[in-house]
Structures are given as structure tokens and as C-alpha cells.
Amino acid sequence: SQTIHQWPATLVQPVGSPLSLECTVEGTSNPNLYWYRQAAGRGLQLLFYSVGIGQISSEVPQNLSASRPQDRQFILSSKKLLLSDSGFYLCAWSHGYEQYFGPGTRLTVT
Amino acid sequence: GQQLNQSPQSMFIQEGEDVSMNCTSSSIFNTWLWYKQDPGEGPVLLIALYKAGELTSNGRLTAQFGITRKDSFLNISASIPSDVGIYFCAGDNTDKLIFGTGTRLQVFP
Numbered sequence: 001s002q003t004i005h006q007w008p009a010t011l012v013q014p015v016g017s018p019l020s021l022e023c024t025v026e027g028t029s030n031p032n033l034y035w036y037r038q039a040a041g042r043g044l045q046l047l048f049y050s051v052g053i054g055q056i057s058s059e060v061p062q063n064l065s066a067s068r069p070q071d072r073q074f075i076l077s078s079k080k081l082l083l084s085d086s087g088f089y090l091c092a093w094s095h096g097y098e099q100y101f102g103p104g105t106r107l108t109v110t
Numbered sequence: 111g112q113q114l115n116q117s118p119q120s121m122f123i124q125e126g127e128d129v130s131m132n133c134t135s136s137s138i139f140n141t142w143l144w145y146k147q148d149p150g151e152g153p154v155l156l157i158a159l160y161k162a163g164e165l166t167s168n169g170r171l172t173a174q175f176g177i178t179r180k181d182s183f184l185n186i187s188a189s190i191p192s193d194v195g196i197y198f199c200a201g202d203n204t205d206k207l208i209f210g211t212g213t214r215l216q217v218f219p
Binding site: 032034042043049051097103104 | 200207
């Protein structure tokens with residue numbers, strides 16, 4: 001069966017510091033991969049999605065970037081974090097319309 | 111961009127009651143999905159709907175794909191405390207999903 005992992009689970013970073021969040025999927029190949037951000041008590045905002053290695057589509061222009069160095073690995077990065085980057089970051093995978101989410105990373109920028 | 115409106119925004123019900131929530135869009139979707147999110151966790155897929163008019167059940171949950179393809183409904187029968195959480199609808203948009211604003215459900219014993 002397929003599983004999706006995210007780490008770290010929680011992260012506290014100062015403003016201006018770099019960021020790297022990792023997502024990996026097991027038990028499937030060539031999935032579509034997604035990064036979402038969720039503000040407290042709010043809905044899901046799609047940040048990036050990828051349909052293959054090296055293929056990244058950005059939904060919201062901001063100081064974040066994404067990379068897909070391997071088929072089942074998706075990385076979310078920032079060179080300099082802003083206070084507004086705080087939130088709950090979710091990774092998801094799909095092979096069709098149904099998306100399956102990871103456990104999330106809670107990021108607090110101080 | 112496209113938006114999905116969910117209602118109600120929140121619900122406070124007593125254990126054993128039935129629950130209904132809906133999702134509407136200004137655009138047509140070919141697929142509707144319903145997710146539940148527990149606090150501090152990722153959303154979990156509950157039901158997927160692929161055909162206009164389709165009615166699908168998953169235990170105490172029943173969802174329907176509206177005939178106009180612009181809406182969907184989720185019903186929960188005989189609610190229990192573990193039904194607490196946020197319920198999201200989502201519609202497909204090529205390789206992406208558009209998510210609704212969520213319905214927060216509280217169940218009191």
C-alpha cells in the first residue's frame with residue numbers, strides 16, 4: 001500500500017532563515033505531487049504541483065520554491081522566511097483525481 | 111480564481127443527530143471529493159464522486175454529485191463524537207483540486 005511521509009513534523013524558525021521541508025511517497029511510482037499551505041482555521045491553498053521529475057508548476061508567486069529531485073521526493077524550500085510563511089504545510093500525492101495527504105508540517109516563523 | 115463555497119461554515123450538533131452540508135461552485139466539475147481533517151493532521155479522503163447525479167455511501171456517510179455538476183452534498187447519519195473535525199469538499203480542475211472553505215463540525219454528547 002502507498003504511504004506518504006513528511007518531515008519535520010514541527011519547526012520553529014526565525015525570520016530570514018532558510019527552509020527545507022521534505023515529502024516522500026512509498027508504494028507507487030510516477031505520482032503527481034502537491035504542496036499546500038493551510039493557515040489556522042482556514043482552507044487549503046495550493047502552492048506547487050509536479051507531474052514528473054524536474055517539472056514544477058507554481059500557483060502562488062511568493063518567496064517559496066519547490067523541487068522534485070527524485071520520482072517520489074518533493075521538497076519545499078525558502079531562502080529567507082517571512083512571518084507570513086507560518087502555517088501548516090501539507091504534501092499530497094495522486095494518480096488521478098483523488099489526492100492523498102501526508103501528516104503535515106507545522107511551521108512557526110518567529 | 112475558482113472558488114467553492116461550503117455551508118454551513120460551522121455546525122454544533124448533539125450525538126445521534128443527522129448532519130447535512132453542501133458545496134457549490136460557479137463552475138462545472140467532473141469530479142467531486144469529500145475530505146475530513148482532524149486537528150493537526152492531514153485531510154483524509156471520505157468519498158469520491160465521478161458522475162452527475164451519483165449517490166455514494168461510505169458507512170454512515172452519503173454524498174451526492176449534483177445534477178448541474180456545480181454542487182455536491184454530504185450527509186452524516188447518527189453522528190458520533192469522532193465525527194468532530196473539518197469537512198472539505200473539492201472539485202477537480204485538470205491536474206489540480208479546488209478546495210472548499212470547510213465546514214467545522216462539533217458533536218456534543
